[in-house]
Amino acid sequence: SQQGEEDPQALSIQEGENATMNCSYKTSINNLQWYRQNSGRGLVHLILIRSNEREKHSGRLRVTLDTSKKSSSLLITASRAADTASYFCATDATTDKLIFGTGTRLQVFP
Amino acid sequence: GAVVSQHPSRVICKSGTSVKIECRSLDFQATTMFWYRQFPKQSLMLMATSNEGSKATYEQGVEKDKFLINHASLTLSTLTVTSAHPEDSSFYICSARRLGGDEAFFGQGTRLTVV
Numbered sequence: 417s418q419q420g421e422e423d424p425q426a427l428s429i430q431e432g433e434n435a436t437m438n439c440s441y442k443t444s445i446n447n448l449q450w451y452r453q454n455s456g457r458g459l460v461h462l463i464l465i466r467s468n469e470r471e472k473h474s475g476r477l478r479v480t481l482d483t484s485k486k487s488s489s490l491l492i493t494a495s496r497a498a499d500t501a502s503y504f505c506a507t508d509a510t511t512d513k514l515i516f517g518t519g520t521r522l523q524v525f526p
Numbered sequence: 527g528a529v530v531s532q533h534p535s536r537v538i539c540k541s542g543t544s545v546k547i548e549c550r551s552l553d554f555q556a557t558t559m560f561w562y563r564q565f566p567k568q569s570l571m572l573m574a575t576s577n578e579g580s581k582a583t584y585e586q587g588v589e590k591d592k593f594l595i596n597h598a599s600l601t602l603s604t605l606t607v608t609s610a611h612p613e614d615s616s617f618y619i620c621s622a623r624r625l626g627g628d629e630a631f632f633g634q635g636t637r638l639t640v641v
Contacts, residue, residue, distance in 0.1 A: 461629045
Protein backbone atom coordinates (compact mmCIF):
# COMPACT_ATOMS: atom_id res chain seq x y z
CA SER A 417 0.00 0.00 0.00
CA GLN A 418 1.19 3.50 -0.73
CA GLN A 419 -0.46 4.86 2.34
CA GLY A 420 1.62 6.57 4.95
CA GLU A 421 1.33 5.87 8.62
CA GLU A 422 0.61 8.20 11.47
CA ASP A 423 1.12 7.83 15.12
CA PRO A 424 -0.34 7.91 17.56
CA GLN A 425 -3.62 6.56 16.24
CA ALA A 426 -5.41 8.36 19.05
CA LEU A 427 -4.36 11.11 21.43
CA SER A 428 -6.21 12.55 24.41
CA ILE A 429 -5.00 15.71 26.11
CA GLN A 430 -6.22 18.55 28.28
CA GLU A 431 -6.87 22.03 26.97
CA GLY A 432 -3.73 24.11 26.99
CA GLU A 433 -1.43 21.16 26.38
CA ASN A 434 0.45 20.63 23.15
CA ALA A 435 -0.42 17.84 20.73
CA THR A 436 2.17 16.22 18.50
CA MET A 437 1.34 13.88 15.64
CA ASN A 438 3.83 12.07 13.46
CA CYS A 439 3.58 10.91 9.88
CA SER A 440 5.82 8.56 7.95
CA TYR A 441 5.61 8.02 4.22
CA LYS A 442 7.17 5.77 1.63
CA THR A 443 7.93 7.62 -1.60
CA SER A 444 9.70 10.76 -2.71
CA ILE A 445 7.42 13.76 -2.48
CA ASN A 446 6.92 17.26 -3.85
CA ASN A 447 5.19 18.37 -0.70
CA LEU A 448 3.40 17.11 2.36
CA GLN A 449 0.13 18.50 3.59
CA TRP A 450 -1.86 18.24 6.79
CA TYR A 451 -5.63 18.15 6.86
CA ARG A 452 -8.22 18.16 9.58
CA GLN A 453 -11.52 16.30 9.53
CA ASN A 454 -14.36 16.78 11.95
CA SER A 455 -16.47 13.68 12.45
CA GLY A 456 -18.39 12.72 9.33
CA ARG A 457 -17.38 15.82 7.42
CA GLY A 458 -15.09 16.84 4.61
CA LEU A 459 -11.46 17.75 5.06
CA VAL A 460 -9.98 21.14 5.68
CA HIS A 461 -6.47 22.04 4.59
CA LEU A 462 -4.23 23.16 7.44
CA ILE A 463 -0.71 23.59 6.19
CA LEU A 464 1.64 22.56 3.39
CA ILE A 465 5.37 22.03 3.58
CA ARG A 466 7.49 21.59 0.48
CA SER A 467 10.19 18.98 0.10
CA ASN A 468 12.92 21.62 0.32
CA GLU A 469 11.56 23.05 3.56
CA ARG A 470 12.30 21.74 7.02
CA GLU A 471 9.89 23.65 9.21
CA LYS A 472 6.84 25.80 8.79
CA HIS A 473 4.53 27.68 11.13
CA SER A 474 0.95 28.81 10.84
CA GLY A 475 -0.68 30.25 13.93
CA ARG A 476 -0.64 27.51 16.58
CA LEU A 477 0.54 24.92 14.07
CA ARG A 478 4.13 23.91 13.53
CA VAL A 479 5.10 21.35 10.92
CA THR A 480 8.48 19.74 10.40
CA LEU A 481 9.67 17.62 7.53
CA ASP A 482 12.64 15.26 7.40
CA THR A 483 12.93 13.91 3.88
CA SER A 484 15.89 11.71 4.78
CA LYS A 485 13.69 9.85 7.25
CA LYS A 486 10.53 10.31 5.19
CA SER A 487 8.71 11.70 8.16
CA SER A 488 6.81 14.76 9.26
CA SER A 489 5.32 16.01 12.49
CA LEU A 490 2.46 18.34 13.29
CA LEU A 491 2.50 20.22 16.56
CA ILE A 492 -0.59 22.02 17.81
CA THR A 493 0.30 24.32 20.66
CA ALA A 494 -2.01 25.45 23.45
CA SER A 495 -4.74 23.10 22.32
CA ARG A 496 -8.42 23.92 22.63
CA ALA A 497 -11.49 21.73 22.84
CA ALA A 498 -12.37 22.92 19.35
CA ASP A 499 -9.20 21.23 18.06
CA THR A 500 -10.87 17.86 18.65
CA ALA A 501 -10.87 16.17 15.24
CA SER A 502 -8.97 13.67 13.12
CA TYR A 503 -5.76 14.86 11.54
CA PHE A 504 -4.30 13.40 8.38
CA CYS A 505 -1.06 13.90 6.58
CA ALA A 506 -1.14 13.63 2.81
CA THR A 507 1.77 13.30 0.45
CA ASP A 508 1.92 14.80 -3.00
CA ALA A 509 4.39 13.00 -5.23
CA THR A 510 4.85 13.50 -8.93
CA THR A 511 1.55 11.93 -9.86
CA ASP A 512 -0.60 14.84 -8.68
CA LYS A 513 -2.52 12.51 -6.38
CA LEU A 514 -2.77 13.06 -2.66
CA ILE A 515 -2.15 9.91 -0.65
CA PHE A 516 -3.36 10.07 2.92
CA GLY A 517 -1.86 8.69 6.07
CA THR A 518 -3.79 6.60 8.53
CA GLY A 519 -4.75 9.57 10.69
CA THR A 520 -4.61 10.59 14.32
CA ARG A 521 -7.80 11.10 16.32
CA LEU A 522 -7.24 13.96 18.72
CA GLN A 523 -9.49 14.52 21.71
CA VAL A 524 -8.98 17.70 23.71
CA PHE A 525 -10.77 17.79 27.04
CA PRO A 526 -11.90 21.13 28.47
CA GLY B 527 -11.07 29.89 -0.32
CA ALA B 528 -12.23 27.70 -3.15
CA VAL B 529 -15.38 25.71 -2.64
CA VAL B 530 -16.17 22.20 -3.73
CA SER B 531 -19.76 21.13 -3.35
CA GLN B 532 -20.79 17.51 -3.10
CA HIS B 533 -24.34 16.24 -3.33
CA PRO B 534 -26.14 14.45 -1.79
CA SER B 535 -24.72 14.51 1.71
CA ARG B 536 -26.61 11.38 2.68
CA VAL B 537 -28.32 8.70 0.67
CA ILE B 538 -29.97 5.42 1.54
CA CYS B 539 -30.68 3.02 -1.27
CA LYS B 540 -31.79 -0.54 -1.75
CA SER B 541 -29.45 -3.30 -2.79
CA GLY B 542 -29.22 -3.59 -6.53
CA THR B 543 -29.97 0.03 -7.29
CA SER B 544 -27.53 2.67 -8.52
CA VAL B 545 -26.62 5.92 -6.82
CA LYS B 546 -25.08 9.00 -8.38
CA ILE B 547 -22.95 11.41 -6.40
CA GLU B 548 -22.06 14.82 -7.80
CA CYS B 549 -18.97 16.87 -7.13
CA ARG B 550 -18.82 20.49 -8.30
CA SER B 551 -16.09 23.06 -8.13
CA LEU B 552 -17.99 26.28 -7.57
CA ASP B 553 -15.46 29.01 -8.24
CA PHE B 554 -12.71 27.43 -10.25
CA GLN B 555 -12.26 25.03 -13.09
CA ALA B 556 -10.92 21.59 -12.31
CA THR B 557 -9.53 19.43 -15.09
CA THR B 558 -8.86 16.77 -12.50
CA MET B 559 -10.93 15.66 -9.53
CA PHE B 560 -10.34 12.86 -7.11
CA TRP B 561 -12.71 10.40 -5.48
CA TYR B 562 -11.98 8.89 -2.10
CA ARG B 563 -13.69 6.33 0.07
CA GLN B 564 -13.52 6.33 3.83
CA PHE B 565 -14.62 3.60 6.23
CA PRO B 566 -15.51 4.52 9.83
CA LYS B 567 -12.51 5.66 11.83
CA GLN B 568 -10.19 4.97 8.93
CA SER B 569 -8.29 7.05 6.46
CA LEU B 570 -9.23 8.16 2.97
CA MET B 571 -8.47 5.66 0.27
CA LEU B 572 -8.07 7.07 -3.21
CA MET B 573 -10.43 5.32 -5.60
CA ALA B 574 -9.87 7.12 -8.86
CA THR B 575 -8.74 10.25 -10.62
CA SER B 576 -11.44 11.87 -12.70
CA ASN B 577 -10.13 13.54 -15.86
CA GLU B 578 -12.22 16.07 -17.74
CA GLY B 579 -13.03 14.85 -21.21
CA SER B 580 -11.32 11.50 -20.86
CA LYS B 581 -11.53 8.24 -18.96
CA ALA B 582 -10.98 8.12 -15.26
CA THR B 583 -7.87 6.50 -13.86
CA TYR B 584 -8.70 3.90 -11.24
CA GLU B 585 -6.52 2.77 -8.38
CA GLN B 586 -5.58 -0.86 -8.08
CA GLY B 587 -8.41 -2.97 -6.73
CA VAL B 588 -11.18 -0.53 -7.59
CA GLU B 589 -13.76 -1.93 -9.99
CA LYS B 590 -14.29 0.59 -12.76
CA ASP B 591 -17.55 -1.04 -13.84
CA LYS B 592 -18.84 -0.78 -10.31
CA PHE B 593 -17.82 2.81 -9.71
CA LEU B 594 -18.54 4.76 -12.87
CA ILE B 595 -16.93 8.17 -13.09
CA ASN B 596 -17.88 10.87 -15.54
CA HIS B 597 -16.18 14.26 -15.78
CA ALA B 598 -18.13 15.93 -18.52
CA SER B 599 -17.31 19.54 -17.71
CA LEU B 600 -14.58 21.53 -16.02
CA THR B 601 -16.71 21.98 -12.92
CA LEU B 602 -18.53 18.68 -12.49
CA SER B 603 -17.53 15.09 -11.83
CA THR B 604 -19.97 12.34 -10.96
CA LEU B 605 -19.46 9.00 -9.28
CA THR B 606 -22.14 6.37 -9.85
CA VAL B 607 -22.17 3.33 -7.61
CA THR B 608 -23.84 0.70 -9.74
CA SER B 609 -25.79 -2.28 -8.43
CA ALA B 610 -25.03 -1.22 -4.90
CA HIS B 611 -24.55 -3.79 -2.16
CA PRO B 612 -24.37 -3.32 1.61
CA GLU B 613 -20.58 -3.59 1.49
CA ASP B 614 -20.55 -0.45 -0.66
CA SER B 615 -21.89 1.48 2.30
CA SER B 616 -19.26 4.06 3.10
CA PHE B 617 -18.37 7.74 3.14
CA TYR B 618 -17.38 9.00 -0.31
CA ILE B 619 -15.48 12.28 -0.66
CA CYS B 620 -14.37 14.18 -3.71
CA SER B 621 -11.63 16.75 -4.03
CA ALA B 622 -10.33 19.15 -6.62
CA ARG B 623 -7.41 21.51 -7.02
CA ARG B 624 -7.01 24.75 -8.89
CA LEU B 625 -4.87 24.40 -11.97
CA GLY B 626 -1.28 24.58 -10.77
CA GLY B 627 -2.36 24.66 -7.15
CA ASP B 628 -1.13 22.41 -4.35
CA GLU B 629 -3.97 22.66 -1.88
CA ALA B 630 -6.85 20.26 -2.35
CA PHE B 631 -10.39 21.39 -1.64
CA PHE B 632 -12.80 18.77 -0.45
CA GLY B 633 -16.50 18.28 -0.78
CA GLN B 634 -18.57 17.72 2.31
CA GLY B 635 -18.75 14.00 1.63
CA THR B 636 -21.62 11.62 0.92
CA ARG B 637 -22.62 8.97 3.38
CA LEU B 638 -24.03 6.06 1.42
CA THR B 639 -26.03 3.38 3.18
CA VAL B 640 -27.16 0.39 1.16
CA VAL B 641 -29.93 -1.63 2.76
